Amino acid sequence: MTASQAELLAEVLAEIGARAAAEADRGRVADYIPELAAIDPSQFGLSVVLADGSQHSVGDAEVPFSIQSVSKVFALAIALGRLGDRLWSRVGREPSGLAFNSILQLEHEQGIPRNPFINAGAIVVTDAALAGHAPREYLGELLRFIRAAASDDDIHINDAVARSETETGHRNFALAHYMRSHGNLENAPELTLGAYFHQCAVEMTCTQLARAGRFLMGAPGMPRMVAPGRVRRINALMLTCGHYDGSGDFAYRVGLPGKSGVGGGILVIAPGRASIAVWSPGLNAQGNSKLGTEAVETLARRMGWSVFG
Amino acid sequence: MTASQAELLAEVLAEIGARAAAEADRGRVADYIPELAAIDPSQFGLSVVLADGSQHSVGDAEVPFSIQSVSKVFALAIALGRLGDRLWSRVGREPSGLAFNSILQLEHEQGIPRNPFINAGAIVVTDAALAGHAPREYLGELLRFIRAAASDDDIHINDAVARSETETGHRNFALAHYMRSHGNLENAPELTLGAYFHQCAVEMTCTQLARAGRFLMGAPGMPRMVAPGRVRRINALMLTCGHYDGSGDFAYRVGLPGKSGVGGGILVIAPGRASIAVWSPGLNAQGNSKLGTEAVETLARRMGWSVFG
Amino acid sequence: MTASQAELLAEVLAEIGARAAAEADRGRVADYIPELAAIDPSQFGLSVVLADGSQHSVGDAEVPFSIQSVSKVFALAIALGRLGDRLWSRVGREPSGLAFNSILQLEHEQGIPRNPFINAGAIVVTDAALAGHAPREYLGELLRFIRAAASDDDIHINDAVARSETETGHRNFALAHYMRSHGNLENAPELTLGAYFHQCAVEMTCTQLARAGRFLMGAPGMPRMVAPGRVRRINALMLTCGHYDGSGDFAYRVGLPGKSGVGGGILVIAPGRASIAVWSPGLNAQGNSKLGTEAVETLARRMGWSVFG
Amino acid sequence: MTASQAELLAEVLAEIGARAAAEADRGRVADYIPELAAIDPSQFGLSVVLADGSQHSVGDAEVPFSIQSVSKVFALAIALGRLGDRLWSRVGREPSGLAFNSILQLEHEQGIPRNPFINAGAIVVTDAALAGHAPREYLGELLRFIRAAASDDDIHINDAVARSETETGHRNFALAHYMRSHGNLENAPELTLGAYFHQCAVEMTCTQLARAGRFLMGAPGMPRMVAPGRVRRINALMLTCGHYDGSGDFAYRVGLPGKSGVGGGILVIAPGRASIAVWSPGLNAQGNSKLGTEAVETLARRMGWSVFG
Known part of the structure; x- marks a missing residue:
């Protein structure tokens, strides 16, 4: 410069x-x-x-x-690192043309969200990133990733915010159950959403x-x-x-x-x-x-x- | 280089x-x-x-x-030159999330196409670019624009292709009439589509x-x-x-x-x-x-x- | 009684x-x-x-x-008389769940209207009832049917109303062209709609x-x-x-x-x-x-x- | 006779x-x-x-x-008995034009199901019929209603079937959470669906x-x-x-x-x-x-x- x-x-x-x-x-x-x-x-x-x-x-x-939702970028980087292009069999790469929490598109496209940055897509990404690990382990990895990227260890999850989302996140539960009904969620909705809500609560x-x-x-x-x-x-x-x-x-x-x-x-x-x-x-x-x-x-x-x- | x-x-x-x-x-x-x-x-x-x-x-x-449809880029440049940002009251700037000739979205959004590069949006752009002129005049301007951009006068419209589209273009007629019913087409559908089909037939x-x-x-x-x-x-x-x-x-x-x-x-x-x-x-x-x-x-x-x- | x-x-x-x-x-x-x-x-x-x-x-x-639209009942009776159950390959028998002039459903179901009493379905019924005859002949038959049913020859079509619909009927033109693009209209949209608008104008x-x-x-x-x-x-x-x-x-x-x-x-x-x-x-x-x-x-x-x- | x-x-x-x-x-x-x-x-x-x-x-x-789903008729009778016409503020009376478990319509109509006989509508009916009582009490009333109607006390709920639905009913959970997100579910989805799945399991x-x-x-x-x-x-x-x-x-x-x-x-x-x-x-x-x-x-x-x- x-x-x-x-x-x-x-x-x-x-x-x-x-x-x-x-x-x-x-x-x-x-x-x-x-x-x-x-x-x-x-x-x-x-x-x-x-x-x-x-x-x-x-x-x-x-x-x-x-x-x-800015956390969706870090989650995507982790999921791609873990699954590579296999991730794209579970989520698309096209703009959605709909609101961030729309469930309508999922019905048209058989439970495959259009991209990893709308809620449904990010839930699938988190579900994939879990890859058999407990939410706690995944969240640990996510924080390590973000802290390393930022060169700063003082980055945390706000539990009160995470809990708050868990209690009011009926739309996200609807999305998760819907995708599960189409076989596009590997974990129980409660488990994946537990990880997802905490991921969103990074400060x-x-x-x-x-x-x-x-x-x-x-x-x-x-x-x-x-x-x-x-x-x-x-x-x-x-x-x-x-x-x-x-x-x-x-x-x-x-x-x-x-x-x-x-x-x-x-x-x-x-x-x-x-x-x-x-x-x-x-x-x-x-x-x-x-x-x-x-x-x-x-x-x-x-x-x-x-x-x- | x-x-x-x-x-x-x-x-x-x-x-x-x-x-x-x-x-x-x-x-x-x-x-x-x-x-x-x-x-x-x-x-x-x-x-x-x-x-x-x-x-x-x-x-x-x-x-x-x-x-x-590559012609839609040149038509957009001309329409923006003529109307400026007023064009955006008649057509959006968002990806559509649907097939190129979908009519579904128009019903959701009251006859306003999502962007100038899907068929419905391009028809509106051409309708706006006409701006009171006859299709012949608009098509003359379009060819002048393309020829000047290409520094080449040997660029023409294939009339047989244009006619062929006119005869089979029922989906585009449906889109045009639909937008007209919502007041988002200034000219008769036949007139705007006449210009549109010829614009697409540039070779x-x-x-x-x-x-x-x-x-x-x-x-x-x-x-x-x-x-x-x-x-x-x-x-x-x-x-x-x-x-x-x-x-x-x-x-x-x-x-x-x-x-x-x-x-x-x-x-x-x-x-x-x-x-x-x-x-x-x-x-x-x-x-x-x-x-x-x-x-x-x-x-x-x-x-x-x-x-x- | x-x-x-x-x-x-x-x-x-x-x-x-x-x-x-x-x-x-x-x-x-x-x-x-x-x-x-x-x-x-x-x-x-x-x-x-x-x-x-x-x-x-x-x-x-x-x-x-x-x-x-009450005329749709008489048109259906005539079309069923002419085609019998073959009519049902071109129009369904289910409630639509949408407004009378919706085009959205047609896109979901490939140009087959849900029933003969929404506009799209009635246009198909009229198109089928034409069965190769000129609109004038069909309209003559329709009036004969209605007059015989009513035992009253003093029943007519109001031409001014029919013309009025022709001029403003862009939504119906959209429906007709859309179905034609799916191969579910035998006649030119202008011709079928000419008959349809006159049928609606019975007084x-x-x-x-x-x-x-x-x-x-x-x-x-x-x-x-x-x-x-x-x-x-x-x-x-x-x-x-x-x-x-x-x-x-x-x-x-x-x-x-x-x-x-x-x-x-x-x-x-x-x-x-x-x-x-x-x-x-x-x-x-x-x-x-x-x-x-x-x-x-x-x-x-x-x-x-x-x-x- | x-x-x-x-x-x-x-x-x-x-x-x-x-x-x-x-x-x-x-x-x-x-x-x-x-x-x-x-x-x-x-x-x-x-x-x-x-x-x-x-x-x-x-x-x-x-x-x-x-x-x-035949049970939906009995549940409706009970809910109407309890709420009367107030029930119709939470569920419509129109045919749906969609599959029995569609969630699409809910998005169009803000969480109000079209009628009491599609899944979403029946879930709302059960939610309303609960009216502050525990699922067990409601199910008791339902069985009493059916037994009295049939003049036969030997009518029961098959718990294995109810459990089976609970485990696989992700689509219904999606519907319930979705309606809850729109404020059209009074009870926790688990509770209402618990009652709903048992109601469906009447033999x-x-x-x-x-x-x-x-x-x-x-x-x-x-x-x-x-x-x-x-x-x-x-x-x-x-x-x-x-x-x-x-x-x-x-x-x-x-x-x-x-x-x-x-x-x-x-x-x-x-x-x-x-x-x-x-x-x-x-x-x-x-x-x-x-x-x-x-x-x-x-x-x-x-x-x-x-x-x-």
């Missing part, structure tokens, strides 16, 4: 931070998980790791938040999450957790499927692979250039962080980071 | 050409349009224009074919199509038909929606924006690096050229052109 | 007429066909023909109205319609237009499918086979006992005459005419 | 019994519940109770079988079931378990919704209200005339007893019992 680019980044981050602080319409905090509904919506943080390893942050970048700060995303940058000197070909493919899936039924819009506006979570966090990758984590609890109509989406749109445009030229 | 890259490209093209010639399973030629059903399935052509302006081809790259060779795609490369010295921001967005739409319900798979395997047509052609863009046209009439299960998809997968992997790093 | 039953019927009709006149909430007149939108919503008529041949009426029973009074329904009563001395087994089956279809997605509710509340039209008319059969025609232009949420439905519910309950005991 | 009718019935029953014994194509025994899959498919029984109280049987009419013989159906005949001298108006309405629901997506066909062919179960039993009511129970384990494509359907079609036609004249 040249000095002028560093200056530009500093300027853009300052601008983004100021605009986020001033924004009146901050979206709606998810209310279906009681523990998330209580989060203060005024918060906003963003952190960027560049290819030279430097990290640049703004706002509440050190406040831990529930990464929720990280923006600075931790941006570092954890380095393994997807495809840049020299970054942690290499999976093979380069797999990095490209995970990025491709994030771009086409990472924002539920707002994936096309995110690609159109931001032009970068990303994965959002209902906790308001988004992990965004600028291949070869940057790993970006943004967080703001209020969501837009598609269930993605409103201010977070706007921030990375500005960042990508100003820095010229779109993969589309 | 360095000498070693030029050598690599020559080697890769030779390899692709040889493999295509030898391939036994060539997919199925589309049979619903009589004029297309008669095409010899043994043909294969590929042409690449690089950022330095040089062009490299292999196989039947000088044989004209019906570009069919080009691989070398012409690769040159016509240069305006989407975002590289200096290339024809500039639309603004850079719009180029990025058209590329984003091609990546998320360019291959119907095989878009996710194409992104996963190839990692580049592309738009396929039922005639067996695909236009693929490697932003900043190359414009690629490939053609082979046999289609895979998703309705995209089987050998064409395989060829660009190899090309992108060997040249390191994926946008995902 | 005993003297006391005659008295009861007179009393019930008077009560129904009085209540209809006083009713404030009369539903909404259909507005998608301009000619229908202009009808005075304050009108209400009802006429009953009993098994002894006597006819009893109340309200505007001599005002002609557009029978619209009758309540007294005429009640008499025209006598052939479905299955009572001695009534006009015998079709075989007894077929009468029972047409009645069964009217009960399960005669009110679009309100068929279950009509069966629950009224307990009699009936077929409604968007013009506000309903033909209801009490097998062995009565043929009933009711008309009031305002529709309920399911698109069936609001006051008409309420009137036959009262009539059936008070007279003990439910087929369910 | 006149002597000649009695003779005719005897003749028809003998004929039905003989034909059933000789039939080669007996349909397919349901295999998704292990306990049912083991049933001998060669069995066939039929029993008729007439308005004069006489009972006439043929074949294996004394062999107990699992009534499965009866044809002679017992025919007697248990007498309360729906609407004839003098029969057990009066619910009010006459409610009898008519339950019959209406059986006619429009009693055979899943084969309801229209059953109404067309048989012309009588009926409710089938996956165990191969069907309860059929000829209002004012007869209560009929038929059983044969092999199912047709719609999941209804193949020989059972054919038998009641013959019976209704020969006896002139269709409600449609």
Whole structure:
């Protein structure tokens, strides 16, 4: 990164931070998980790791938040490591065209979820990643993976959030039982969902999450957790499927692979250039962080980071 | 392009050409349009224009074919030029999750097609591009646009193919009438579809199509038909929606924006690096050229052109 | 009919007429066909023909109205007469669970409409009834059938209404083209729909319609237009499918086979006992005459005419 | 019943019994519940109770079988007795147009099942019938209701079958959790389904079931378990919704209200005339007893019992 680019980044981050602080319409905090509904919506943080390893942050970048569906990226990396391409017999690679928790598509396609980033698909991925181990062992591996990726051992699961999801997660139980009825769940729904709810309850700060995303940058000197070909493919899936039924819009506006979570966090990758984590609890109509989406749109445009030229 | 890259490209093209010639399973030629059903399935052509302006081809790259849905890219560029972002009130930007000619989604979403690259969306785009002009005038503008993009005046519409579609295009008539019943078609279905069928019947060779795609490369010295921001967005739409319900798979395997047509052609863009046209009439299960998809997968992997790093 | 039953019927009709006149909430007149939108919503008529041949009426029973979808019953009788059970290879016999003009189901079931009383099914029935004849000949036969059934030659087609539907009937054109694309339409959509729109534009009074329904009563001395087994089956279809997605509710509340039209008319059969025609232009949420439905519910309950005991 | 009718019935029953014994194509025994899959498919029984109280049987009419979904009729009667019309805020009254265990419709209609006779609707009915009581109490009431209706105390629940369903009933768990996520289940899914699976596991013989159906005949001298108006309405629901997506066909062919179960039993009511129970384990494509359907079609036609004249 040249000095002028560093200056530009500093300027853009300052601008983004100021605009986020001033924004009146901050979206709606998810209310279906009681523990998330209580989060203060005024918060906003963003952190960027560049290819030279430097990290640049703004706002509440050190406040831990529930990464929720962003965890699906790490789970996918683990499941692919364990099963390789056999995973794709159980889950597709196409955008869903439906809400994140839709069960309708499963009926059309005989219990095979369309991709690993909608809930049904992520449940199958977790089920596959369990691979005969107890949820506790899998969750241990997941934390080791994330901690190694982030080079930070202070990353944990919030048990209260996990429990909260277990109690209210009837839609996910419906998805799991439905797939089980089609033979596409190896473990008992309770067991797979136990692992899944805990996986979603991992807590990280923006600075931790941006570092954890380095393994997807495809840049020299970054942690290499999976093979380069797999990095490209995970990025491709994030771009086409990472924002539920707002994936096309995110690609159109931001032009970068990303994965959002209902906790308001988004992990965004600028291949070869940057790993970006943004967080703001209020969501837009598609269930993605409103201010977070706007921030990375500005960042990508100003820095010229779109993969589309 | 360095000498070693030029050598690599020559080697890769030779390899692709040889493999295509030898391939036994060539997919199925589309049979619903009589004029297309008669095409010899043994043909294969590929042409690449690089950022330095040089062009490299292999196989039947000088044989004209019906570009069919690839024309949707040019129509979109024209409609965006005419209407700007107002176009997005009539058509969405999300992958469809359904077959290219599905009418089901229109019922769910009140006559608003999900994106400009499925048939319903492209019909709306053409309807919008007409903007009060006669089909003849619009088709003249379309040809002028394509010829200027390709720097080649010898590009024409095959009237026999257009007529053939008019006679058998009941599914497209159903889509058009359906959208008209929802107030999302300004012109009579016959009129818009007349323009649409002729637009699909444009004939080009691989070398012409690769040159016509240069305006989407975002590289200096290339024809500039639309603004850079719009180029990025058209590329984003091609990546998320360019291959119907095989878009996710194409992104996963190839990692580049592309738009396929039922005639067996695909236009693929490697932003900043190359414009690629490939053609082979046999289609895979998703309705995209089987050998064409395989060829660009190899090309992108060997040249390191994926946008995902 | 005993003297006391005659008295009861007179009393019930008077009560129904009085209540209809006083009713404030009369539903909404259909507005998608301009000619229908202009009808005075304050009108209400009802006429009953009993098994002894006597006819009893109340309200505007001599005002002609557009029978619209009630015509589907007569068209079905003609098509079954022509094709017999072969008709059922082109249209099903199951309730649709969807709106009267849904196209969604056609996609699920490959162009085969679920029953002859939704629009798609009725279009197929008319297409089959044409059987190689010109629309004019078919419409002549339809009028002869209805006139013979009603013993009344003064029944006609309102050309202005037919033309009005032709001009605005984009949804029906969509259905017809869609079925044609699946090979389930023998004639050009324009031709079949020309016949269909004219068929819907037959005008009758309540007294005429009640008499025209006598052939479905299955009572001695009534006009015998079709075989007894077929009468029972047409009645069964009217009960399960005669009110679009309100068929279950009509069966629950009224307990009699009936077929409604968007013009506000309903033909209801009490097998062995009565043929009933009711008309009031305002529709309920399911698109069936609001006051008409309420009137036959009262009539059936008070007279003990439910087929369910 | 006149002597000649009695003779005719005897003749028809003998004929039905003989034909059933000789039939080669007996349909397919349901295999998704292990306990049912083991049933001998060669069995066939039929029993008729007439308005004069006489009972006439043929074949294996004394062999107990699992009534499965036929139990939904008794559960509905109990739930209506407890809640009255308030029940209809939680479940609709329209045919479903989909398979018996479809979850798709629930997504379209926000967790409100279309009718009480598809699985989702029956689960809601059981949930409502529980009304704060323990499953054991509800099941006690259900058995008391059925025993009183049948005038026979020797009717029991097969615990092995109930357990078998509990273990394999993932689709039903999916439905229950889905409705719970929409707030349309008052009890924990495990609790409601515990009651539901046991309810389905009631075992009866044809002679017992025919007697248990007498309360729906609407004839003098029969057990009066619910009010006459409610009898008519339950019959209406059986006619429009009693055979899943084969309801229209059953109404067309048989012309009588009926409710089938996956165990191969069907309860059929000829209002004012007869209560009929038929059983044969092999199912047709719609999941209804193949020989059972054919038998009641013959019976209704020969006896002139269709409600449609």
